[in-house]
Amino acid sequence: MGSRIDEELRMLEEMALDFAERELKDRREECDHYPYAPLEENVLEKACDVGFFCMTVPEELEGGAMGVEALSLVLKDISRTDASLAGVIFTTALAQELVLAAGAGSVLAGAPGNGSWRESLIAFPSFDDAAENLGLSAERAGGAGYTLTGKVEYVVLGGLASRALLPAAVPGVDGYSFFLLDLDAEGVRKSEPVLSLGLHSCPAVDLELDGARAALVGEEGLGASYFTDCADRLSIPAAAISTGIMKGCLDEALEYSRQRFQGGREIVNWSELRRILADMATVQATADALVACACVRAEADEPGWRLLARATALQVQAAACDVTTDGIQVLGGNGYMEDYGQEKRFRDAKQVQALLGLVPMRKLEYITRVIEGEPT
Amino acid sequence: MVPRGANLAVLEREPTPKDIMCGLDASGGMPRAIRKETLEVLALARRFNELVVRPGALELDRRKHEEPDYLPWDFVHEANSWGLYTMFIPKLFGGQGYNLPALSYMVEELGSACTGMANLVGVHYLGVATLCSSWNMRLMNKVMRDTVEGEKTGEPCLISLAITEPGAGTDVEEVELVSKATVTCQAKKVPGGYVVNGRKIFISNGHLSTWHMLIAYEDLASPETSTVMLAVRNGMEGFSFGRQERKMGQKGCPASELIFEDCFVPDENVCFSASEAGSMKGSAERVTMQVIDSVVSTSRAGVAGFGTGVARGAYEEALRFASETEVGGKLLINHEWAQCILAEMYKNVAVSRLTYVETNNANGMYGMFKIMQWKPVYYYLKFVPRAVIDRVVQPLLDLPAMTWLFRKVMFEWQKDSDWQCTSGWGSLAKFTATDAGVRNCQLALELMGRAGLRHDRGAEKHLRDSKLLQIYEGTNQLNRLNVFKCFIGRQVPEAQVFED
Ligand SMILES: Cc1cc2nc3c(=O)[nH]c(=O)nc-3n(C[C@H](O)[C@H](O)[C@H](O)COP(=O)(O)OP(=O)(O)OC[C@H]3O[C@@H](n4cnc5c(N)ncnc54)[C@H](O)[C@@H]3O)c2cc1C
Secondary structure, three states, X not given: OHHHHXXXXXXXXXXXXXXXXXXXXXXXXXXXXXXXXXXXXXXXHHHHHOOHHHOOOOHHHOOOOOOHHHHHHHHHHHHHHOHHHHHXXXXXXXXXXXXXXXXXXXXXXXXXXXXXXXXXOEEXXXXXXXXXXXXXXXXXOOOOEEEEEEEEEEEEOOXXXXXXXXXXXXXXXOOOEEEEEEOOOOOEEEOXXXXXXXXXXXXXXXXXXXXXXXXXXXXXXXXXXXHHHHHHHHHHHHHHHHHHHHHHHHHHHHHHHHHOEEOOEEHHHOHHHHHHHHHHHHHHHHHHHHHHHHHHHHHOXXXXXXXXXXXXXXXXXXXXXXXXXXXHHHOHHHHHEOOOOHHHHHHHHHHHHOOOOOHHHHHHHHHHHHHOOOOO | OOOHHHHHHHXXXXXXXXXXXXHHHHXXXXXXXXXXXXXXXXXXXXXXXXXXXXXXXXXXXXXXXXXXXXXXXXXXXXXXXXXXXXXXXXXXXXXXXOOOHHHHHHHHHHHHHOHHHHHHHHHHHHHHHHHHHOOOHHHHHHHXXXXXXXXXXXXXXXXXXXXXXXXXOHHHHOHHHHOOOOOOOXXXXXXXXXXXXXXXXXXXXXXXXXXEEEXXXXXXXXXXXXXXXXXXXXXXXXXXXXXXXXXXXXXXXXXXEEEEEEEEEEHHHEEEEHHHHHOOOOOHHHHHHHHHHHHHHHHHHHHHHHHHHHXXXXXXXXXXXXXXXXXXXXXXXXXXXXXXXHHHHHHHHHHHHHHHHHHHHHHHHHXXXXXXXXXXXXXXXXXXXXXXXXXXXXXXXXXXXXXXXXXXXXXXXXXXXXXXXXXXXXXXXXXXXXXXXXXXXXXXXXXXXXXXXXXXXXHHHHHHHHHHHOOOOOOHHHHHHHHHHHHHHHHOXXXXXXXX
């Protein structure tokens, strides 16, 4: 059993690396410019075809029925080359997991299988704890429908996907609820893609809704419990994106420092530079191990995996910011230039750190759960 | 009772009073008018920020995202009309004569709003400092008066510094490494001047500057003994601009390639050469080192100003956000942890500022600012009518004896402990303030979450801008090594730097 899974993961890894090499590597710089050229449609189409946009969706809903480990592996391998596509996959997976947690999986049925990447993607404000981005209010509008009104900032993939999953408050109901919105529906106004720090090919838009019809996902007022559940699980793939960025960064730093001469020798032979490379390498290796460990514990549903997942994300995302800062430094002036990959990794790592909400609030939430006795 | 002499003897030990009391030492000798002048500079910078920098910073950055080859001439013309390019040029050379330490305050101020625009102003003074470090009074007068003229005519005349080459960055910033550098920009001596061939890269403000202080080498195999500093003007045959780099941040300030193809530079444009150095007391290598060191001792205080500025900009964005955003049901600013993060950011700004202030004190006591801040010279230049300077003093600047005299004072009379103090402080300030700048930007983004990622909130731009500061003017590692060389290694006879 174990070896079959290992073999599957190995094949998945090969596929992800190969995909990144063939489809992303040469376009990376071009897709990173503003005004945004989102990933070319044919890349998204191919990513959809190989199943990247429905990896964790159950088999009966025509998904890949894979776990968090497989998702993390793919995100890591893709992020070694370009984390933008990982951002696309992550955001969609997060929205899908929320839908599944809410017991509303049927709305996912058909979408992944029918081959259209636009239908498969689900936009979501993935850089928020949903509770902190509640600019929308929902009103019941006859039958099972609702209408949404208000503004919601930074909806990732809002300009690409056909649907969005959005948090909104229902008047008179405690907490918040999730709604699935057709982004082409009447009453939906999208901004231009928001010029942002990183992940340029995974752009976000601000939405302004005026009585746009939407469907409730799960039950009213239970949004926070769905979100916490999914944020625990998805913290691991979020961390995996950071490990991929770190690996790409370390590889480029090592390669450059073996070729660049200063002071009459390859710079890799200056011990201060080696010390920096050693810092980068040890942090990257331990981050990798941490994510792998979190995956195993999550897949086995071991007690404490949830808090470990949260801690892993906080730790690994911060580490990626440090590693990529050094990654530029090793290349000197060239590291600051768009002709090399390091400056993009620096921006992407900082962007990825903001996934799932404010870092200090995530830390406080973590320790609150520890204090309340949740197993670690 | 310990004899008084014995007490004094312990003051010879490390850290020496000279290195730890620059501020105290400087305070007595410093002209009092400097404070008032600095306040004027600060007020002007704040008004310039309000009217020019803040309204245009994000727009310029966005425009450069879209049109990487755009050159911000509008901004440069505006800064020129505000007098920013002559403010710190000594009155002796036709400028407004504000004290040079005030430049750090100015670039901090501008940098807090936009480091790219701060560079569009500040880097011009890197060119000025390079020219001044040659103490070639005739050329200083000629080139800086061009800038003054440019202000009058509305045609900005900026000065850039060109050292870096494709194969040599760190090596040509550090005198101990120059001998091992793979340099390719050659200045060959020919009758009447030099013929230059080669390329310089990453030159800030290159495309926007009229004069370029070019560092080249007569003998590529032995750059440490054959350095020449040439003043190259736009339009000289054989000199052209290459590409503008595509940078992560500080997009408003171009980093340019300069190309020299059989470019003839006449003798009258030689600021400094190794052969001139050879005619002075001390080896050509030592004098060349003093020239480079005096440039970086002053310019690194400026970079520390940028670092302090960007640290402050990030802090101010975070403060604004915390004051208007509710998190977990109450304003962020009323969370105790957020108050401590803001205090940490405030500390980073304050400590960074102290380092550049101390560096400027060191430069005023033992380095490039010494002559200008000597009270008789300072007050003479401040109060003597401009017409007297122009008519009586200016012609004297053309006399070789003037250059000889200034070089004698600045190079031959400079003690080892003088340059160690100024150069050490320059490096310490540079890496302290620029590391703090990056750190504050990272903290701001963590505090602001999604809002911090958006271009329209300004914080992400500060982060992109800040990273450059750890690289140019010598990478922060090189600056750490220089602190070791200047302050630490000298205590240990066995210590060797760059002999790893
Ligand atoms: C946007 C920008 C603007 C600039 N503006 C100017 C300008 O106006 N004028 C100008 O002349 N230059 C300018 N520079 C050049 C800048 O000063 C150099 O980039 C800097 O000195 C580093 O050199 P490098 O890029 O060649 O890096 P390298 O020297 O190749 O360094 C690569 C890495 O090796 C390390 N390293 C090298 N040697 C050693 C050693 N002996 N020990 C330990 N580590 C070592 C470095 O610290 C760095 O981490 C600018 C650069 C940039 C990016």
